[in-house]
Amino acid sequence: AQSVAQPEDQVNVAEGNPLTVKCTYSVSGNPYLFWYVQYPNRGLQFLLKYITGDNLVKGSYGFEAEFNKSQTSFHLKKPSALVSDSALYFCVVRDHNSGTYKYIFGTGTRLKVLA
């Protein structure tokens, strides 16, 4: 079965420092991976996705993610964190083996950027 794991419930980082939010996945076949963000009291927004191609994927708001097949990871990164990046981040895998477009979410990582 396809799954994603986000090992950290919360990540704290100082403003201006680089940030990493971790995600590992388990899939059969090629993975289709995504990151979404949820700002306080708001819906979810798409950040970026990896389908195929370059292992470094660039997305919205200066975020990027590195796909690592050997480590089955898809960590979200940003070179310099902003206080406004504080939010809940979800790693997502598409369950393409089911033959339909179903998506499986990780449990989420709360990012807190400290001024």
Add this chain to the structure above:
Amino acid sequence: DAGITQSPRHKVTETGTPVTLRCHQTENHRYMYWYRQDPGHGLRLIHYSYGVKDTDKGEVSDGYSVSRSKTEDFLLTLESATSSQTSVYFCAIRGGRGTDTQYFGPGTRLTVL
């Protein structure tokens, strides 16, 4: 903004009553989804639809039913609400043209007393 609205945005109801949540989209997308969000669980798929009258179960479908009689509307019904169904419910669509991106509605906060 993919033109997704949810109604109601907030609802308080009592155990045992039926509840229907509505998701409406304006852009004619084929795929629509209902998720629930609970602390420590992320988002879990309840049901999804891949066309008018075409629906399938997700991982937490017990106690829920759905209907899609028109492309633009996807209804989620709690047949007999229980306190364990207190949650925030999100509707989503899958963007078209091979984008493989989901767009989410603003959510409905449901409290079952």
